[in-house]
Amino acid sequence: MSKGLPPKDSDFSAWYNAIVSKADLAEHGPVKGTMVIKPYGFQLWDNIKEIFDKMIKATGHTNAYFPLFIPKSYLAQEAEHVDGFAKECAVVTHTRLKADPEKGIIVDPESKLEEEVIVRPTSETIIWAMYKKWIQSYRDLPILINQWANVVRWEMRTRLFLRTSEFLWQEGHTAHATAEEAQKETLDILELYRQLAEDYLAMPVLTGFKSEAEKFAGANKTYCIEAMMGDKKALQAGTSHNLGQNFAKAFDVRFQTKENTEAFVYATSWGVSTRLVGAVIMAHGDDKGLRLPPKIAPIQVVIIPIARDEAQAEMVKKYLQPVRDSFEEKGIRYHEDWTDRSPGFKFNEWEMKGVPLRLEVGPRDVENNKAVLARRDNGDKNIVSLEEAKESIPNLLEEIQEGLFSQALQFQKDNTHTVETYDEFKAQIKKGGFVRCGWDGSPETETAIKNDTKATIRCIPLDENPLELTCIYSGKPALHEVIYAKAY
Amino acid sequence: MSKGLPPKDSDFSAWYNAIVSKADLAEHGPVKGTMVIKPYGFQLWDNIKEIFDKMIKATGHTNAYFPLFIPKSYLAQEAEHVDGFAKECAVVTHTRLKADPEKGIIVDPESKLEEEVIVRPTSETIIWAMYKKWIQSYRDLPILINQWANVVRWEMRTRLFLRTSEFLWQEGHTAHATAEEAQKETLDILELYRQLAEDYLAMPVLTGFKSEAEKFAGANKTYCIEAMMGDKKALQAGTSHNLGQNFAKAFDVRFQTKENTEAFVYATSWGVSTRLVGAVIMAHGDDKGLRLPPKIAPIQVVIIPIARDEAQAEMVKKYLQPVRDSFEEKGIRYHEDWTDRSPGFKFNEWEMKGVPLRLEVGPRDVENNKAVLARRDNGDKNIVSLEEAKESIPNLLEEIQEGLFSQALQFQKDNTHTVETYDEFKAQIKKGGFVRCGWDGSPETETAIKNDTKATIRCIPLDENPLELTCIYSGKPALHEVIYAKAY
Structure with a gap:
């Protein structure tokens, strides 16, 4: 914590990297693009995981685990799917190493596999190969399975949390008897993702679906939540795919319907990943570091005791006991920093780590029955009695949660613009933010705009209203109202 | 559930495989030796995971995540370690596939990596490469990190849960300033493993340490818990390694001591895996299927409503409400089976799945304010009032937990024998069970006995008393009292 952060406004990218490092969230692993998630960063992910795990269990889903290794031939089974993942x-x-007198340890050429094996980039193919065995009749449906797992996509340009060769995620894979049911599941999950983002990560999102060019390889339709980061760029924070019968056909998964006919099974898949940690950093962070929403913060209140000697330390420790008791009772996650670093150093460090509330207590506070309570979100600092502190902290945590959301929502609104001409569009994209406009629906237009401006269609919002609109690029009647932005 | 199980006594191996399949725990994945863990099996593992996660957090450990991929050169860094893992x-x-006009999808030869990458068989090497960056001074110590992860060991002879190419586990990796501290950590974790096995899995274990031949590749000393399975064979259920300074030396991890000198860091590592699920099956299962200890059972009470028509179903449903309320309130995990299969079918199925208690309620029970309460562990069946059921179930679950443990402990005691001659030894090993005897401590003796009988030293028990013993093989004075058995 020797130095501060690069300024967020002038060098967002350096600012981001510095927070990841200084808040002790993660660092690069030795193999290109891999990531070591350090304890503080992992606890953040684990809290998000726990929340979402409860949400999907409450809606009837169960967890299972499918193998990391997928036969190459499986991946090749669905044509679009293999196209989408072949390059990474x-x-x-x-399967063996051996000692070589000259080169040291080498790969044993005699251990070559007959069929190469892919490290899963996503698990549709292996799961549908298993579902083929599990599904015979409508009685076996629906299947509502999720797995928490690591996946690998050999990316060239990586960035901690946002895009790494290996990442952690959940992937839901459901099987249904009807198209309607699959579509409902796809949208139900999208709604859970919206709740996770907005109600827990305090991060407002747009809900919509992707253009053909941007959808998941193998999906009929990809729904998504899109969030605005602190540099006004967009981040895809979660996707829910209606896979139709594509994977059922690729793996020949048919079932006997209630009406005694035979049909292919309908599928969905959906995922959120450790990318969400990056999203939280970029949605809420400021020039002092992270600002964590209390609901996901590993530590909600940090207590900084101030004491010059053992006697003072004893006094402060004793004074704090009712606070500890109250936190334990109310289930508030707290930490006491008794290390021998200076109070100023500690303030900076815990601000960097985004802890929502700081409680400072020194010998004079003990004498006066006081404490200093500081908010991370807006910097407010108040001298309160210990009783007041105990009473107000649960409410303050709620306030901070809501405050972070409102602030991010205001930022998103302030930086979302409606444009009507292509010149306006280009000018606005240059300034950043979301641009809402008409699109004629043609891939040619989409590609031309992308090549021209680097902006992409982030989503076709669920509340689109294209009727009166024309395409900003072609001037033709709009097929869709879309959200354009530069994106991560 | 059409057919029963192969008899446990005459074909333990077929019996085991049949339970894994019929209780819907797991099945084979498409790549040799991989395993699909089905929802019921996964929930069992997840319960074990949650219990142990709390235990290690309560003792100051935190979770983190290290990459799946390890550079080949890292693995080669510690000589014994690479010897131990090179063959699997x-x-x-x-890193890429591409389309080939003749062969379909092939591995793109141009994507060959400069340095090959190993899928982690265990993470000592990558973690110690990171610890080198994290540790400078005694102030950085101890580091008490654990990770929940998948690992891969390309095994030739695999068996669901017991030995699979990929498995799930936790691996703790700690770093300490002194040899004493590392040794204490190694033994503290061994004690947590003992508690996990005995107090939660209801599985009595011996605690001890391994001979040089059986210890972990790279450890100074490997401690273990060893359990007896239903066929009297031993299963290593968890290991805790004192790694000394071996990995610190291999990765040059030195620190500044309090006394301002420089020293290599001391290390431990320890793990338990999805193998524990196999252990639970083999320790408690019977000819009707699984018998699950209530503390880890995904479902503790299954309710079987019996009704011939809608009206009866409504009546039973309503009658059960106070039971549901009571279960919710007490945190009892329950499931109501309203599927349209016959009661007999359901009884068999839930017995196969090892649910500790079954509550049957039919229309006549409603009239008489009764229910039938059946125990899975001993088959006891009692007619009780609904009030009695509600009252007694928490105690019954405790009784079953203790009963399973006592029964397994009795079995272990009955099948542990002390022998004094090699003839006795061989005869006893042939009959099965644990054999307690003297060993002269020489690798030659160990190898000779193994070749002769297929039995191995499972552990040198912590409470060994070799003073008066002679080696059963060589007749020399015993260096150790050891536990011999055939093992999984």
Whole structure:
């Protein structure tokens, strides 16, 4: 914590990297693009995981685990799917090492596999190969399975949390008897993602669906939540795919319907990943570091005791006991920093780590039955009695949660613009933010705009209203109202 | 559930495989030796995971996540370690697929990696490469990190849960300033493993340490818990390694001591895996299927409503409400089976799945304010009032938990024998069970006995008393009292 952060406004990218490092969230692993998630960053992910795990269990889903390794031939089964993932697959070809007198430890050429094995980039293919065995009749449906797992996509340009070769995620894979049911599931999950983002990560999102060009390889339709980051760029924070019968056809998964006919099964898949940690950093962070929403913060209140000697320390420790008791009772996650660093150093460090509330207590506070309570979100600092502190902290945590959301929502609104001409569009994209406009629906227009401006269609919002609109690029009647932005 | 199980006594191995399949715990994945963990099996593992996660957090450990991929050169850094794992390493050599006009989808030869990457068989090497960056001074110590992860060991002879190419586990990796502290950590974790096995899995274990031949590749000393399975064979259920300074030396991890000198860091590592699920099956299962200890059972009470028509179903449903309320209030995990299969079918199925208690309620029970309460562990069946059921179930679950433990402990005692001659030894090993005897401590004796009988030293028990013993093989004075058995 020796130095501050690069200024957020002038160098967002350096600012982001510095927070990840200084808040002790993660660092690069030795193999290109891999990530070591450090304890503080992992606890943040684990809290998000726990919340979402409860949400999906409450809606009838169960967890299971499918293998990391997928036969190459499986991946090749669905044509669009393999096209989408072929260029970033880690391939296992051998199964032994051996000592070589000259080169040291080498891969044993005799251990070459007959069929190469892919490290899962996503699990549709292996799961649908298993579902083929599990599904015979409508009685076996629906299947509502999720897995928490690591996946690998060999990315060239990586960034901690946002895009790494290996990342942690949940992937839901459901099987249904009807198209309607699959569509309902796709949208129900989208709604859970919206709740997770807005109600827990305090991050407002747009809900919508992707253009053909941007959808998941193998999906009929990809729904998404899109969030605005602190530099006004967009981040895709979660996707829910209606896969139609594509994977059922690729893996020949048919079932006997209630009416005694045979039909292919309908599928969905959906995922959020450790990318959400990056989203939280970029949605809420400021020039002092992270600002964590209390509902997901590993530590909600940090207590900084101030004492010059053992006697003072004893006094402060004793004074704090009712606070501890109250936190334990109310289930508030707290930490006492008794390390021998200076109070100023500690303030900076815990601000960097985004802890929502700080409680400072020194010998004079003990004498006066006081404490200093400081908010991370807006910097407010108040001298309160210990009783007041105990009473007010649960409410303050709620206030901070709501405050972070409102602030981010205001920022998103302030930086979302409606444009009608292509010149306006280009000018606005240059300034940043979301641009809402008409699109004629043609891939040619989409590609031309992308090449021209680097902006992409983030989503076609669920509340679109294209009727009166014309396409900003072609001037033709709009097929969709879309949200354009530069994105991560 | 059409057929029963192969008899446990005459074909333990077929019995085991049949339970894994019929209780819907797991099945084989498409790549050799991989495993699909089905929802019921996964929930069992997840319960074990949650219990142990709390135990290690309560003792000051935190979770983190290290990459799946390890550079080949890292693995080669510690000589014994690479020897131990070289023959079962999945090696990633390429990072892209491409379409080939003749062969379909092939591995793109141009995507060959400069340095091959190993899929972690265990994470000591990558973690110690990171610890080198994190540790400078005694102030940085201890580091008490754990990770929940998948690991891969390309095994030839695999068995669901017991030995699979990929498995799930936790691996703790700690760093300490002194040898004493590392030794204390190693033993503290061994004690947590004992508690996990005995107090939660209801599985009595021996605690001890391994011979040089059986210890972990790279450890100074490997401690273990060893359990007896239903066929009297031993299963290593968890290991805790004192790694000394071996990995610190291999990765040059030195620190400044309090006394301002420089020293290598001391290390431990320890793990339990999805193998524990296999252990639970083999420790408690009977000819009707699984018998699950209530503390880890995904479902503690299954309710079987019996009704011939809608009206009866409504009546039973309403009658059960106070039971549901009571279960919710007390945190009892329950499931109501309203599927349209016959009661007999359901009884068999939930017995197969090892649910500790079954509550049957039919229309006549409603009239008489009664219910039938059946125990899975001993088959006891009682007619009770609904009030009695509600009252007694928490106690019954405790009784079953203790009963399973006592029964397994009795079995272990009945099948542990002390022998004094090699003839006795061989005869006893042939009959099965644990054999307690003297060993002269020489690797030659150990190898000779193994070749002769297939039995191995499972552990040198912590309470060994070798003073008066002679080696059963060589007749020399015993260096250790050991536990011999055939093992999984």
